[in-house]
Amino acid sequence: MKNLSARHYLTASGLALLMAVSPAVAQQSATTAPANANQPLAAPDSAARSQQVMPESFADLVEQVSPAVVNITTTSTVASPLAGGPQLPEGSPFSDLFRDFGFPGMPPQDDEGDSPRPFGRGAPEQRSNALGSGFVVSPDGLIVTNNHVIDGADQIEIEFFSGKTLPAKVVGKDDKTDIAVLKVDSKDPLPFVKFGDSDKSRVGDWVLALGNPLGQGFSATTGIVSARNRALSGTYDDFIQTDAAINRGNSGGPLFNMDGEVIGVNTAILSPNGGSIGIGFSMASNVVSKVVDQLEAYGETRRGWLGVKIQPVTQDIADSLGLADAKGAMVTDVPTGPAADAGMKAGDVITSFAGGDVKDPRDLVRRVADAPVGEAVDVVVQREGKPVDLKITLGRRELAEGTGTNPAGNDSGAQSTSQLMGMTVAPLTPDVAAEIGVSREMQGLVVQEVDPEGAAADKGLQPGDVITEAGQQPVTSLADLEARIAEARKGGRKSVLMLVRRAGEPRFVALPID
8 A cells, every 4th residue: 555654745745635625525515505695504305314324234235345355465576675774764854765765674655565675786585475455347357456566576366255366467557547457367257346437426425445454354444435536646646535444455455335336446545654544545446447448458558648748727827818717728838749730839728628628737638648549639729819729639648658569550460560670660650650649641660669688679769669761761661671771781880870750859879780
């Protein structure tokens, strides 16, 4: 369970987590306010109250969903702590940093086990165990948990509520939402649970958390939704805050509503001492379910990419631009990418995306990420006091950042490819260009895979890069590239100079000839 110390919590969130009023609270206040402001707030009618009182028991719900909740044990090889490491007093400004790197006496804050992380070159190796929780989401054995539960694990073992154990393999993981999908092979269909609509949860709703806190085995705790739409420090954060007791080991476990649907994945706590103080955070199911679908289908996420830098629209900015409301996302820079190709400019205020109003930069980022890669979307910006309609074909964020693999065109197997100098390349098509966020008119060869031990990796090439020149001549086909390499060999050169574009930005790279 990620432990957000009071200092870390305030630093990471900039106090916004404590001071922000969630949209759910604001909406609830608006709907319950009396028509006459001089009248007191009316309590729900008796019929509504009868549905909101605390249930006599959660036993039926626990019995219903518990067979799908699992304990997760991981084993990894780490370096033993070296004697004589730095010792820092608690509260030192560097204590959080050294916790992250596992110095003696300062166990890492987001590990489920007790062993420190590896550090120190040449340290002897030892086996380390860690514990967490998860839940089954399909009868064929797909399991959802937190990425930090299984990150770096050599072996993963799943213990079911019945006591049965099975080994698991990683299907995919996403560090931006801290979600991982595992798979076990079972001869019999497994009990599973389904995701609910986290947007329907309301502050004050009852919730049930199940998991393996502190390695004690299966445990159930209950509470209410304390707040919604909390953001900690991640780009795609959408946390449900709850006072249901969540401790180390609960990481990756489910947060259920009263219908037995998973509305959150228990991920983090706010605590000065590492234990529950009634402030826990579960990543909302409407975020998790999309990530799980992509990890199951591709083994990685495929988020939309607009290609802009943005900032909030303050009231001062709104007034200076003649905007009626301080809403939307102001564009501060438009590097080469999908938005630039569509004509977006710095100073534009994005007010609508895919037919829906944009509330703020966070809202825009999440909606762009959820949008299909390679498809055109309608975007409205305010420019010089007037609305301007743009149609933008979204790229793929992971490729723009150099973290994705298998650009489109390699999936079907029909596209001709070639392995040269430690990389797999294929001709750039308009569809692939749209996916990686460059102009559909660009010509060249797209890098699909890079051998981590090869020459291309040594020079920093990544999947999604586009080679537009080799030997200072344009290349549009595999034959062009092979011809440039042959010419370099014939001329006695040991390398060939290539012009490589990443997200449209050019740089020259000299790759050694095999």
